[in-house]
Amino acid sequence: MELSATAKVVLGMVGLGRRTGYDIKSTVDKSSRYFWAASYGQIYPELKRLEDAGLLRGEDESQGGRARRAYSLTPAGEAALHDWLASDDELVAEMRDEAMLKLFFAARLDKETALEIVRAKVRQLEQKQAALRSIDPAERPESPDDFPYLVLDYGIAYSEWSAQWFRELEQKLAKRR
Amino acid sequence: MELSATAKVVLGMVGLGRRTGYDIKSTVDKSSRYFWAASYGQIYPELKRLEDAGLLRGEDESQGGRARRAYSLTPAGEAALHDWLASDDELVAEMRDEAMLKLFFAARLDKETALEIVRAKVRQLEQKQAALRSIDPAERPESPDDFPYLVLDYGIAYSEWSAQWFRELEQKLAKRR
DNA sequence: ATACTCATGTAAGCTGTTACATGATTCT
């Protein structure tokens, strides 16, 4: 059972507990978004596919005029999720960082303009860090070594480290020539 | 002049010096790939578009039966490249990291299987680091603060830092429960 | 001889984003 990228997030999120498409999108936006995003245009069709494939069970929970369909894992879904998590296939790891690309070409810029790229990157990382730190403490787990917390922690540590690297670069560049 | 993502790499790479589509692909694979990739399917059509838009000048350099078309920046191309590099638009920064996603859901795994995710990530980072370190030293610049070198340096430092973070996580997880 | 690098391109298909359409319920 080859899972698509979107199937992985959706299955995993439902595995965290019974969820609607809307719930999945909110959870993704509050957590996995920084390392794995998903939009409604992917989520809803994927929920249907996974239900058709027998990995999810959807149950209608509409109340009055408000539509609502909540999904949970079937035994086959649990197995598929577990298989993916335990598989040792190559791990996808991609990034797209415009600041790096600009910096790569920065030799054609004067010093001040090149410095501005570095400063913009520092600001971006500081904002990301602040966003991660502000993730509702009430939703944080009791034990500081639960997995979503670990991932959040990595995000914070990374943006801190990276911001520091760029601050040092700023110093180095400012001094020269 | 709104440049597409691909236009940015292509224009920048040609700005580094007269290049064919094939050259651009090689340069990308040897350098920017880790933070901004591009395939032939993007590069060749983009070269045509940029030439039509007057940002690149393509010259036929076929020799005998071997086709070859080399591109260089026109004044308009230089201006467009400079404008993008100097613009203060929001910097694209996206990533997709399957190890993080797995870790996020790892609560359903037994300790040993969860640890295997962390170890696989460490191995991946070590490989990336080795690949970056092995980038032909002959192609390294004289001055250690030229920009492509800085970007390479960041890649190495990042994979080192990150590998260390995951090694520490491995220790922490191995100890508990 | 054979494999590798140089070189150009396209077509099909897959993935993902954005914008739109629609409406109920709840909070201020």
Add this chain to the structure above:
DNA sequence: AGAATCATGTAACAGCTTACATGAGTAT
């Protein structure tokens, strides 16, 4: 009363990958 949140979905489009087709020149 009005804004925000809950909730579902689709259609058009943009972006990118993969595979294929083709062939010359160079190094082993």
